[in-house]
Amino acid sequence: MAERRDLSDEPLILISNDDGIDAPGILALAAAMDGLGAIHVVAPVNEQSAVGHAITVRDPVRARPWPFRVPSGEVPAHAVTGTPADCVKLAINQLLPRTPDLVVSGINRGPNTAVNVIYSGTVSAATEAAILGVDAVAFSLCDWHAEDYESPGRVARLIAQKVLQKGLPHGILLNVNIPARPFEELRGMAVTRQARSRWEESFVEREDPLKQPYYWLSGHFVNLDEGENTDLGAVENDYVSITPIHYDLTAYEHLDALKAWDWDE
Numbered sequence: 001m002a003e004r005r006d007l008s009d010e011p012l013i014l015i016s017n018d019d020g021i022d023a024p025g026i027l028a029l030a031a032a033m034d035g036l037g038a039i040h041v042v043a044p045v046n047e048q049s050a051v052g053h054a055i056t057v058r059d060p061v062r063a064r065p066w067p068f069r070v071p072s073g074e075v076p077a078h079a080v081t082g083t084p085a086d087c088v089k090l091a092i093n094q095l096l097p098r099t100p101d102l103v104v105s106g107i108n109r110g111p112n113t114a115v116n117v118i119y120s121g122t123v124s125a126a127t128e129a130a131i132l133g134v135d136a137v138a139f140s141l142c143d144w145h146a147e148d149y150e151s152p153g154r155v156a157r158l159i160a161q162k163v164l165q166k167g168l169p170h171g172i173l174l175n176v177n178i179p180a181r182p183f184e185e186l187r188g189m190a191v192t193r194q195a196r197s198r199w200e201e202s203f204v205e206r207e208d209p210l211k212q213p214y215y216w217l218s219g220h221f222v223n224l225d226e227g228e229n230t231d232l233g234a235v236e237n238d239y240v241s242i243t244p245i246h247y248d249l250t251a252y253e254h255l256d257a258l259k260a261w262d263w264d265e
């Protein structure tokens with residue numbers, strides 16, 4: 001193992017994802033954080049894409065040390081038999097020497113724009129950090145088949161540096177979507193909102209060897225939003241999309257109208 005400096009006064013950066021600890025995106029994200037602080041990787045041992053904010057409460061969760069290298073050397077890492085939210089909970093409460101200064105999640109294989117935020121394990125790792133009071137950023141690359149994570153890694157480093165410098169308001173995390181373009185071809189950073197969108201879905205029905213039907217979710221994504229400043233619009237125009245999101249799902253603008261219903265009638 002490479003010799004390590006005393007990192008006690010450096011920021012502590014926790015790195016997680018939903019594609020699994022051996023995915024290329026988390027390797028690129030860890031490499032991108034190299035030198036910004038002490039790094040600790042805690043990520044699912046198996047892919048957990050689209051598990052949303054699921055947590056494991058009926059089974060034991062195991063964490064085993066995992067060999068993980070960044071350019072400057074070996075960093076501590078654990079592979080966890082759980083979800084992204086489990087990873088962040090376990091890391092912050094148990095595995096890390098102290099509360100991290102920043103949690104970064106990704107770099108996800110595929111976008112997490114618009115309604116997909118709600119299904120995303122990548123975003124949920126960052127959301128869990130925000131719930132626990134730690135600044136957090138989720139990073140996604142807008143290409144399901146990407147192999148080159150060099151450009152999004154450079155973007156992630158710039159954004160992590162900014163967040164370490166500025167800090168985030170309590171309860172707010174950043175959801176970053178990065179176009180799959182060479183770094184030089186990106187047109188800049190855009191602060192955006194989630195586009196209105198939905199999936200037009202269908203199920204493929206097949207029969208298993210026991211003659212029982214099974215179903216496989218299929219569908220295509222529809223952008224319903226022609227408005228300005230959307231995450232989808234930004235990435236379509238080669239801007240990095242930065243959306244501040246929060247986990248308080250209360251629809252405050254509807255509180256008064258709903259109070260006016262005669263609930264005790």
Ligand code: MN
Nearest residue numbers: 018019049108
């Ligand atoms: Mn994923």
